[in-house]
Amino acid sequence: MNIQNLIRPVIKALKPYSSARDEFQGNSDAMVFLDANENPYNNGVNRYPDPQQKNVKALLSKIKGIPVKQILLGNGSDEVLDLIFRAFCEPNQDNVISLPPTYGMYEVLANLNAVEIRKVNLSEDDFQPKVDTILAATDAHSKVLFLCSPNNPTGNSFSNGSVLKLLKGFKGLVVIDEAYIDFSTEKSWLTRLEEFPNLVITQTLSKAYGMAGIRLGICYASEEILKVLNTIKPPYNVNELSQKKAIELLNDKDLASVQIKSILEERTRLISDLATISFVSKIYPSDANFILAKVDDATKRYNQLVERGVVVRNRTTQFGCENCLRFTVGTKEENEELIKNLLLISKS
Numbered sequence: 443m444n445i446q447n448l449i450r451p452v453i454k455a456l457k458p459y460s461s462a463r464d465e466f467q468g469n470s471d472a473m474v475f476l477d478a479n480e481n482p483y484n485n486g487v488n489r490y491p492d493p494q495q496k497n498v499k500a501l502l503s504k505i506k507g508i509p510v511k512q513i514l515l516g517n518g519s520d521e522v523l524d525l526i527f528r529a530f531c532e533p534n535q536d537n538v539i540s541l542p543p544t545y546g547m548y549e550v551l552a553n554l555n556a557v558e559i560r561k562v563n564l565s566e567d568d569f570q571p572k573v574d575t576i577l578a579a580t581d582a583h584s585k586v587l588f589l590c591s592p593n594n595p596t597g598n599s600f601s602n603g604s605v606l607k608l609l610k611g612f613k614g615l616v617v618i619d620e621a622y623i624d625f626s627t628e629k630s631w632l633t634r635l636e637e638f639p640n641l642v643i644t645q646t647l648s649k650a651y652g653m654a655g656i657r658l659g660i661c662y663a664s665e666e667i668l669k670v671l672n673t674i675k676p677p678y679n680v681n682e683l684s685q686k687k688a689i690e691l692l693n694d695k696d697l698a699s700v701q702i703k704s705i706l707e708e709r710t711r712l713i714s715d716l717a718t719i720s721f722v723s724k725i726y727p728s729d730a731n732f733i734l735a736k737v738d739d740a741t742k743r744y745n746q747l748v749e750r751g752v753v754v755r756n757r758t759t760q761f762g763c764e765n766c767l768r769f770t771v772g773t774k775e776e777n778e779e780l781i782k783n784l785l786l787i788s789k790s
C-alpha cells in the first residue's frame with residue numbers, strides 16, 4: 443500500500459510552521475534563550491513546552507516497547523483522531539467507515555471535517571465487525587476505518603481474525619482505538635505495526651493511567667504516517683503541566699498496574715452484583731473498565747439513579763443498545779453505592 447497516495451494534496455504541499463523550539467535543536471543546558479519572546483523570569487511554566495515531548499515519549503517508548511519515532515502525542519486522542527481526518531480525508535470527497543454502536547467522536551469529527559461517514563453496524567448478537575459487509579461498503583475514497591477494540595460502549599474486543607482480514611483487505615488506514623487495551627485480556631496490536639503499513643493505533647492516558655484531566659492521547663504508527671501528522675499538528679499541542687504530570691505518574695512504575703488490577707477485581711464483583719438486580723435482563727461481557735447491561739427501561743432507571751445521586755451512561759439510542767446502561771467500574775465504595783441504589787429502586 444502506498445501511504446503517499448492517501449494524503450490530501452493540500453497537506454502534501456504544506457510548509458509547516460517552524461517554531462522557535464523546533465529550529466534550535468542543540469543542547470539546551472547553559473544556553474541563553476532569547477528566541478521565543480517568553481518572559482525570562484522562571485516560574486516553572488514561563489517557557490514554551492517541548493513541541494516533540496521527548497521525555498514523555500521516551501517513557502512511553504520504554505513502557506510500550508515502541509521506538510520514539512513511531513509515537514506522536516496529542517491533546518487527548520480526540521486531537522490525534524482529528525489530525526488523521528485533516529491529513530487524509532478530503533472534505534466533500536472522501537469517506538470513513540465506522541462500526542456502530544461505537545465511540546461517538548468518529549462521527550462528530552467526520553461531520554466537523556465535512557467527510558462522509560459510512561456506518562456498518564456490528565453484528566447484533568455479539569458486537570463483532572461484519573468483515574465482508576464492511577469491505578463491500580468501501581470505495582476508492584474510503585480513507586480510514588475505525589476499529590474500537592475493546593469497543594465503547596459494548597465492552598468487547600474484536601476477534602483477531604476479523605481485524606486481520608480488515609487490515610489486509612481495506613485499502614486505507616485502519617485506526618485501532620485501544621483506549622481500553624490495558625484492561626483487556628487481548629494483546630495490543632502494537633507488536634504488529636511493522637507488518638501493516640496502514641495500521642494506526644491510538645491509546646490514551648485518560649483511562650487506565652488515570653490522567654483524563656491532563657488530556658494526553660497517543661498515536662503509534664509508521665514514521666511515514668507520523669511525518670504527515672507531525673507536519674500539521676499545532677506546534678505546542680501538549681502543554682508543559684501535562685507533560686510534567688505524565689512524566690511524574692508514568693515514572694511511578696506500579697501505580698497503573700495496581701489500580702488496573704483492583705478495577706478488574708471490582709468489575710467481576712460488579713457483574714455478579716448487577717445480576718441480582720431484578721430489572722437487569724442482560725449483562726454483556728466486558729474487556730474494559732465499564733459494563734454494558736440491558737434493563738427494563740433504561741431512561742426510567744437512569745433518571746431514578748440520578749435522583750439518588752448516581753450518574754451512569756444511558757446508551758439506549760445507540761444501535762443494538764436499546765434499554766442499555768453503561769456502568770463505569772468505580773472504587774469499591776462507589777460500586778457499593780451504585781448497587782445499594784439499584785436494589786432500593788428495584789424494591790420501590
Ligand SMILES: *Cc1c(COP(=O)(O)O)cnc(C)c1O
Nearest residue numbers: 518519520545594621646648659
Ligand atoms: C475515552 C475514550 C478515548 C479517550 O479520549 P481522550 O481524548 O484521549 O480522553 C478514546 N477512544 C475511546 C473509544 C474512548 O472511549
